[in-house]
Amino acid sequence: MSEPEISMEKLRKRLDNKEQENKELREQMKQVEKDRAEYLQNVSHQLVAPLNAIKWHIENLTEGRLGIDRIQKVLRSVYSQATLAVHLAKNFNLMSNLEADHALTKLKEPLQEIKLCQLLINLADDFQPLSWDRDIKIVVRKDCFEDAPSILAMKPLISQVFSNIIENAVKYSNPATEIVAEGKYLPSTDSVAVSVRNRGIPLDPAHVKQLFDRGFRSPEAKSKYPAGTGFGLYIARRIVEIHEGTITAGTRDGWTVFDVTLSVKGLKGKARLRE
Numbered sequence: 001m002s003e004p005e006i007s008m009e010k011l012r013k014r015l016d017n018k019e020q021e022n023k024e025l026r027e028q029m030k031q032v033e034k035d036r037a038e039y040l041q042n043v044s045h046q047l048v049a050p051l052n053a054i055k056w057h058i059e060n061l062t063e064g065r066l067g068i069d070r071i072q073k074v075l076r077s078v079y080s081q082a083t084l085a086v087h088l089a090k091n092f093n094l095m096s097n098l099e100a101d102h103a104l105t106k107l108k109e110p111l112q113e114i115k116l117c118q119l120l121i122n123l124a125d126d127f128q129p130l131s132w133d134r135d136i137k138i139v140v141r142k143d144c145f146e147d148a149p150s151i152l153a154m155k156p157l158i159s160q161v162f163s164n165i166i167e168n169a170v171k172y173s174n175p176a177t178e179i180v181a182e183g184k185y186l187p188s189t190d191s192v193a194v195s196v197r198n199r200g201i202p203l204d205p206a207h208v209k210q211l212f213d214r215g216f217r218s219p220e221a222k223s224k225y226p227a228g229t230g231f232g233l234y235i236a237r238r239i240v241e242i243h244e245g246t247i248t249a250g251t252r253d254g255w256t257v258f259d260v261t262l263s264v265k266g267l268k269g270k271a272r273l274r275e
């Protein structure tokens with residue numbers, strides 16, 4: 001009788017290996033399911049907060065006992081909480097797009113001419129009411145910036161990049177400080193450089209690279225503002241990368257600074273997203 005090609009012992013070993021692999025995969029699946037459940041809880045928790053605030057303000061308004069000054073203040077709060085809810089919902093939508101299609105190739109936003117100075121002024125108006133309570137002022141420095149040419153890019157996405165940076169600046173700033181946004185044209189690279197700076201929780205140099213990782217939140221950020229997903233800067237980085245720009249963070253003269261550079265021609269001629 002001829003020798004069997006594979007001995008029983010080898011087969012048993014292979015089986016053991018497969019069982020081990022199977023066990024590891026099941027554990028990974030469990031972890032993914034746990035992460036997903038936590039993420040959904042976080043999402044709903046974050047969205048419920050501004051929606052509840054709006055509901056509570058409207059209840060106050062309908063009771064009809066508020067003076068005109070108070071009414072105006074409450075309406076400003078309603079506006080800012082609605083801004084926050086829209087901002088969060090847009091991030092969650094982008095995040096699920098990124099999970100489903102890492103390269104975001106299915107996002108077929110048309111390219112538009114964007115005046116970054118105006119875009120930042122609009123965002124500052126949107127977020128300003130959120131920071132009144134803590135006496136934080138958002139300033140867009142127009143000198144130089146207004147003369148910068150438009151960039152060709154996907155407007156809703158670029159808007160979300162700066163929305164995420166400004167929302168962080170509002171959240172993590174110390175009371176009675178300024179948030180300053182400015183920009184200028186860089187002829188050598190035919191691009192527009194925008195910086196947003198604020199004074200608040202310090203950036204630990206050891207964490208600077210990690211800030212743009214999916215889900216990263218520094219211990220200081222967690223203790224100052226427990227609700228958060230750590231997805232804002234990850235989304236911002238992914239959008240900037242799609243536009244072949246750069247985004248970095250750092251500390252200058254006591255300011256926390258986020259620098260974003262976007263090419264004026266943007267994706268013109270490359271159009272890899274539209275084909």
Ligand SMILES: Nc1ncnc2c1ncn2[C@@H]1O[C@H](COP(=O)(O)OP(=O)(O)O)[C@@H](O)[C@H]1O
Pocket residue numbers: 164168169172198200201202203211216217218219220221222227228229230231232233234256
């Ligand atoms: N303006 C800022 N000042 C200090 N730290 C910041 C600032 N913006 C972002 N960070 C840090 O980067 C982390 C990641 O930011 P982000 O991805 O937007 O997540 P989240 O806002 O949910 O914490 C924050 O948790 C915080 O540690």
Ligand SMILES: [Mg+2]
Pocket residue numbers: 164167168230231232233
């Ligand atoms: Mg954020």
